[in-house]
Amino acid sequence: MCKLEEYGNCDEETREQEYCIFHKPDKNEIEAREFYKKFLERFRHRSEKVKIEESLGEKVIIRFVFEKDVNCAGYHFPKIPKDSNFSFEYAVFKGNAWFGGVTFKGNASFKGTVFEKYAEFDEATFEKMLILVGQYLIIGRGLGVLHLKGVQTFGNRYLNIEHCFLRLRLRKM
Numbered sequence: 001m002c003k004l005e006e007y008g009n010c011d012e013e014t015r016e017q018e019y020c021i022f023h024k025p026d027k028n029e030i031e032a033r034e035f036y037k038k039f040l041e042r043f044r045h046r047s048e049k050v051k052i053e054e055s056l057g058e059k060v061i062i063r064f065v066f067e068k069d070v071n072c073a074g075y076h077f078p079k080i081p082k083d084s085n086f087s088f089e090y091a092v093f094k095g096n097a098w099f100g101g102v103t104f105k106g107n108a109s110f111k112g113t114v115f116e117k118y119a120e121f122d123e124a125t126f127e128k129m130l131i132l133v134g135q136y137l138i139i140g141r142g143l144g145v146l147h148l149k150g151v152q153t154f155g156n157r158y159l160n161i162e163h164c165f166l167r168l169r170l171r172k173m
């Protein structure tokens with residue numbers, strides 16, 4: 001059984017292994033591809049084309065919209081493979097987003113990401129760059145609170161490389 005099955009969000013197909021594909025640390029390139037493919041299959045999402053404004057002007061991007069809760073607690077996010085179009089940039093989380101205990105091996109960019117409900121990053125580990133840019137990080141709807149425990153403690157093991165908090169605005173709704 002997956003050693004992290006207590007999170008209750010294992011991949012069904014690989015849960016009998018030492019770690020399921022979602023929780024497995026140190027994935028190789030093939031496993032990384034499988035991880036992102038399965039992530040998008042598991043958390044029902046749609047892609048939408050939107051126009052965004054950046055300092056250099058408008059541009060059209062395709063972003064993911066997650067309509068339901070996304071519980072990826074304890075997942076190990078490998079570096080995104082080069083030819084993958086996976087990105088949390090400008091993504092919209094319409095339900096709760098549980099990122100407690102996750103590990104990001106590569107850069108984690110939440111540039112322009114919208115969390116419409118509860119977003120939790122308790123004990124998240126960012127091994128490379130954590131990018132929180134933009135004015136769309138919205139917290140505090142209803143009971144929602146954004147916990148960035150690891151982020152508050154700069155320079156510790158959770159955040160040991162580089163941190164970007166450009167134009168971060170946390171807005172209560």
Ligand SMILES: [Zn+2]
Pocket residue numbers: 002003004005009010011015019020021022023
């Ligand atoms: Zn698992």
